[in-house]
Amino acid sequence: MILGLGSDLIQIHRIANTIDKYGDRFTQRCFTEIERRKSDRRAQRAASYAKRFAAKEACSKALGTGLSFGVYWRDMGVVNLPSGKPTMHLTNGAAKALARLVPPGHVPHIHLTITDDAGLAQAFVIIEALPANQVDQTPATL
Template identity: 35%
Template sequence: MIYGIGTDICDIRRIAATFERQGERFAQKVLSDAEFAIWQARSARWPKRGLRYLATRFSAKEAFSKAIGLGLHLPMSWRLCEIANEKSGKPVIVLHGGLKDWFEAQGLRAHVTVTDETDYAASFVVVERNE
């Protein structure tokens, strides 16, 4: 049974402007430790690719927060929600700490997809209740 659906579109230029103002502090606020390491590696080789990675993660976490109906209120937080990739490249949501505990207690599971194109990153999340 579907519990919630969330979508988000993010202007990569807005992420770039925020990054210009805040620097790495912005990435550290939004990304989990594992995501941050990937972001650093991508940014070092291809700065624009690093910004796209940051934008897709930002967008996916916004979509997830909408799908669970909490917005960015506890137990939802940027760093407790991680967007990882399976070996095939398929994006998956990995939760940590209190957010993971809350999510599992609700009997939920999530599906996510992300995309980016020139100026925009977009994400779509479907959360289901286990039956």
């Protein structure tokens, strides 16, 4: 069953300008170490950060909290499965918000798609609850 849906669209130049103005102060505040390592080695660094920023916004919307109620930027991080498919890893306040959404006997699964084109970065997040006895994947919060 679907528990939450979120989307976000951002202009890449806004993230580029923020990085130019605040540098590590911005990236350290908003992104996990894994996200920073991945984005910092990309040729299109600002686009990589913008996609991850959009994913965090979309995830916070899917959680139904936005960036409030104890959910902070670094509580949500884009990670890639061994296949390369992106998903979200939630910790702290975001993990607690997710736990409140999931009915007993179910585990969360977070679907994420991110893209960029023509100066825009976009992300969609779907949070799904799967019956625990039918899941062969690690829950999104582990």
